[in-house]
Amino acid sequence: MTDVLLVNLLSPITLAFALGLLSRLVRSEFHLPRDIYLALGIYLLFALGLKGGVELAKSPLSGIWLPMVVTLALGCVRPLTSYFVLRRLGRLGVPDAAGIAAHYGSVSAVTFIAALDFVRGMGAPAEGFLPTLLVLLESPGIQIALAVGVLHRNTTVREGSTRDALHEVLTGRTMILLVGGLFVGYAVTPAAWQEVQPFFDGAIFKGALVLFLLEMGVVAGERLGDLKRVGAFLLAFGILMPIVHGALGVAMGHLAGLSVGGATVLGTMSASASYIAAPPAVRMTLPEANPTFSITASLAITFPFNIVIGIPIYYQIATWIGG
Amino acid sequence: MTDVLLVNLLSPITLAFALGLLSRLVRSEFHLPRDIYLALGIYLLFALGLKGGVELAKSPLSGIWLPMVVTLALGCVRPLTSYFVLRRLGRLGVPDAAGIAAHYGSVSAVTFIAALDFVRGMGAPAEGFLPTLLVLLESPGIQIALAVGVLHRNTTVREGSTRDALHEVLTGRTMILLVGGLFVGYAVTPAAWQEVQPFFDGAIFKGALVLFLLEMGVVAGERLGDLKRVGAFLLAFGILMPIVHGALGVAMGHLAGLSVGGATVLGTMSASASYIAAPPAVRMTLPEANPTFSITASLAITFPFNIVIGIPIYYQIATWIGG
Amino acid sequence: MTDVLLVNLLSPITLAFALGLLSRLVRSEFHLPRDIYLALGIYLLFALGLKGGVELAKSPLSGIWLPMVVTLALGCVRPLTSYFVLRRLGRLGVPDAAGIAAHYGSVSAVTFIAALDFVRGMGAPAEGFLPTLLVLLESPGIQIALAVGVLHRNTTVREGSTRDALHEVLTGRTMILLVGGLFVGYAVTPAAWQEVQPFFDGAIFKGALVLFLLEMGVVAGERLGDLKRVGAFLLAFGILMPIVHGALGVAMGHLAGLSVGGATVLGTMSASASYIAAPPAVRMTLPEANPTFSITASLAITFPFNIVIGIPIYYQIATWIGG
Amino acid sequence: MDRVPLEVVTIVAETVLEDPVTKGLLQRGATGYTVTPTHGRGSRGIRSGDVPGESVRIEVVVDAPTSERILGWIQESYFPNYAVIVWVTRAEVLRGEKYLST
Amino acid sequence: MDRVPLEVVTIVAETVLEDPVTKGLLQRGATGYTVTPTHGRGSRGIRSGDVPGESVRIEVVVDAPTSERILGWIQESYFPNYAVIVWVTRAEVLRGEKYLST
Amino acid sequence: MDRVPLEVVTIVAETVLEDPVTKGLLQRGATGYTVTPTHGRGSRGIRSGDVPGESVRIEVVVDAPTSERILGWIQESYFPNYAVIVWVTRAEVLRGEKYLST
Numbered sequence A, B, C: 001m002t003d004v005l006l007v008n009l010l011s012p013i014t015l016a017f018a019l020g021l022l023s024r025l026v027r028s029e030f031h032l033p034r035d036i037y038l039a040l041g042i043y044l045l046f047a048l049g050l051k052g053g054v055e056l057a058k059s060p061l062s063g064i065w066l067p068m069v070v071t072l073a074l075g076c077v078r079p080l081t082s083y084f085v086l087r088r089l090g091r092l093g094v095p096d097a098a099g100i101a102a103h104y105g106s107v108s109a110v111t112f113i114a115a116l117d118f119v120r121g122m123g124a125p126a127e128g129f130l131p132t133l134l135v136l137l138e139s140p141g142i143q144i145a146l147a148v149g150v151l152h153r154n155t156t157v158r159e160g161s162t163r164d165a166l167h168e169v170l171t172g173r174t175m176i177l178l179v180g181g182l183f184v185g186y187a188v189t190p191a192a193w194q195e196v197q198p199f200f201d202g203a204i205f206k207g208a209l210v211l212f213l214l215e216m217g218v219v220a221g222e223r224l225g226d227l228k229r230v231g232a233f234l235l236a237f238g239i240l241m242p243i244v245h246g247a248l249g250v251a252m253g254h255l256a257g258l259s260v261g262g263a264t265v266l267g268t269m270s271a272s273a274s275y276i277a278a279p280p281a282v283r284m285t286l287p288e289a290n291p292t293f294s295i296t297a298s299l300a301i302t303f304p305f306n307i308v309i310g311i312p313i314y315y316q317i318a319t320w321i322g323g
Numbered sequence D, E, F: 001m002d003r004v005p006l007e008v009v010t011i012v013a014e015t016v017l018e019d020p021v022t023k024g025l026l027q028r029g030a031t032g033y034t035v036t037p038t039h040g041r042g043s044r045g046i047r048s049g050d051v052p053g054e055s056v057r058i059e060v061v062v063d064a065p066t067s068e069r070i071l072g073w074i075q076e077s078y079f080p081n082y083a084v085i086v087w088v089t090r091a092e093v094l095r096g097e098k099y100l101s102t
Ligand SMILES: Nc1ncnc2c1ncn2[C@@H]1O[C@H](COP(=O)(O)O)[C@@H](O)[C@H]1O
Pocket: D012, D013, D039, D040, D041, D042, D043, D044, D045, D046, D053, D055, D082, D083, D084, D085, F030, F031, F032, F033, F034, F035, F059, F060, F061, F062, F099
């Protein structure tokens, strides 16, 4: 286990993230320009979709149905477990509980990519259809949590805002690039793919990921000051909830027939929390919720935890169960 | 013919463009950041110039004179045919006819690059000096159309605006990067070129093109709503004028001694319409012209038509004539 | 010598810089978007740090101590020689002399990279620890010059501004990326490095450098109009001071045991002037200094001089002394 | 130069509000609006989105009744839960009749 | 604090006009200007350039006669064919004498 | 709609001043501020940083005494050596009590 942790710790991805975090701790004003950060995110998602689509076209689809069902189940269960824990154990109000649950019911694509890279490095690559599962896990969790929040609180919703928020999630960057990329990757001829593959794969993809994580470190570091504000409960929640969801995801992945690598990645998806798609949707639909709570938890606690320690843990669990 | 169409349709370039278009149809707000879009355009033009310059240095220049003359002829004729058709058949006013003619008298560099890539994929690569021809085709058409517009309308021109507009075209991004790139590419030693070539050529160039076309799809998609405003005549014009100009370009390319690939690319250049250099020049010089007409026609009609159907058609014509 | 000059002149780096300069001379408005320029700079610095760190981990550190001492000495001496020359020969006031000395006491990372690339091309690559030296040379010179300026003038300093300015230099982009990159590069496993190396090295690194220099040409070109304002003395200073500092750097590098390539690069570092870290620090601490003087000298005179002529000269000196 | 006296309403709000606010402005009689991306700091320090402190500055030239309508709407819809600041300046507008609510 | 009463002329115009308008402002006596990129929507929805809705917001601090001159010029040169909105606000300017037309 | 009459102080300054000026505003009683990146031209043409003409536009809504304090401070600290322009507009502010200095 310490071996695995160390390998992960000394990967350029983790180190770049740590450097970004550190730069905020020494109060540096270093920042990747916002548009570059956005562009790297777009590139990573589109490349992920493309490669997922190319894989889908290659492999027989038979093995995918069970994992899909399992993923959808995770998408329905996770917002509810999160909401339940936040209400009962955390004693948070309805809007805050539902808002945070929307984040933990969705998924972080970058955490997913890091897991994909990690298991490949471990010699246990995941099945090629995993990006397809990622698509399924993004929106249901947000929608279920928002519905719970809207139903349970007493105030009336501003007409249209829920519908607008859902439309925005479904047509957001992640969906367009991931789903679109899957289709494009599925449709292109192998010869045409080969011509562009080096741009979307290998060292360039990984280098872009390193730069992206450098900036994510800065962005997460900006939230470190808010850790005090969110309190001990959310700190614990941001670490323990992922472990529970991660173990659940690994177990269900194993039951659905995934390999050790595939189960690790599904576990990581399940353990991750959204900080891109969920925040605006929650802000529009549950404005009474304090966004500082949900974003700090998902971005400054859960994300670093998963990147540095979580992924190796889920991998360890997967090898215990399925290795 | 359907084979050729299909190969083109399933290229990552066309698919990415289609994805961008589609994202607007589902009212997604996805967008590449503006500066990234600009930077990709700059990179593509500069890379194109560099490679053109390297080719120029390699090959004997003797075969280039006739194609140059032919290209200049196309640059003089196309704005006039466009203007004539728009005035006589379309019954447009002088400013609108001249404004649109300026667009169709110039050229779209991205369409040119797509054609270059297409003929290479077909096993009929174009001559290395084609980028040099592109340079010749950009500005004369704009200048001739603007001159026609300014002379034919009765109002007086705001002093200096025409001169400023022409200076802007001649020192615009396209000219600096393409002409500059040609010179740099011509001057660098082969050894020095080899060290940077992978960055400006091959998978990275093509990958950047794919991302660029993704965003061009979005940009063109934003104009789809204007298709109703421009009316049936401009819709037909945006498809038939390119076919006429394309066939003319292919034929003249063949007469000038170009290969099938070269004639296809010259035909595509001839069929394409500007949407970068022409719009500001027209806006400054012929402000009475409605920019919605010209930009929608060149960007939302002619550009997609050429990318998806036009290029294979011009290739087919080139093989009939010269194959 | 003319051979070496010509090789340097026909490198894509120099040619791209010349193209950028030229584009301003024809009054083109061409510009890389600001964020892209920033991002290229970030990438180059981080890649430089990473590669430096990887080299540090590989090679025994024994040979590095003397060069480090010599570099620190250059960092202390150069701001003082600059200040002395500017005050005595140039008869500049205290703030302007100190402000310019801060620029010439620091270093230009891009000039450094160009030198690294030049000696590699000459078959005399520099020692792997040179980027470590670059880190040492950036801030001392700024701090010493500012201290001299603050002590010698009569007005009182605005409380806190000097401290803020120093903090900004020490936590600025260059330090974070270079020092951070060194640590990350030192820490990553060789296997992990290999996976990302092509993104941070070779053709992509060099291609990015070419684009960066294209824009640096534009940025320097924007200052050409100010050359008249700065007067003949600063023009001479911007060329002769680098030659003196360059020769000094080469000699001290040779004494410290550096190879011909290493001594050339140390000489170039010594000859270069900052235009990124120094300007804001000087502006905050010595607001009476005219920023036009210092930036024009370092960016529009010394930078082009070093890139085009200086580096080959320092290389020539290094071969005479140590070849 | 016919200068029509009108009001310029300036709204600085969190970025998620750009869409609903600009739509709402048009619905309430504004004939257009101008949006500028900004960043800043306020008393609440509410931080939504992944970039703390980003906001949009929306300017809208309107007549007095429309201004009243817009202010009432924003006060009711956005003041309770969002980071928003609104101020009104008097201005003289060229072609002012274009911006009268109809 | 010497606050000189002057006028701030705000011009929102299509991006192609940035160059000619700022040049024209200086020619007509303005001592400087401040430009901000914006986007927005108006009654015409004229769309030039490849990004619909982009425009520039130009602010210029001037004295009353210069303001009149500028307004007249813009009305004549740009109102007929371009998407432009102009308004004038009264302001008190520090070091106001710097911005008087000479 | 409770519209409280307050002042909007607009400061256009070289970019290096963003940090010290915004910090100073808060220290002198401002409850917040809004910053917009801009570019422009002035009489001095001072050029710091590697992009000539870039500056920041800082807006701050304050009451009259705070406005006086801010203006005095800027005049003293920044007018002698920096490219800065400052003007004050009168505005009516919603929830104006939030922006009174305490
Ligand atoms: N006094 C002020 N002057 C100018 N802008 C302000 C002021 N207070 C707040 N703002 C702006 O309004 C946004 C929200 O403020 P708040 O709701 O107080 O957190 C901030 O991000 C600032 O951009």
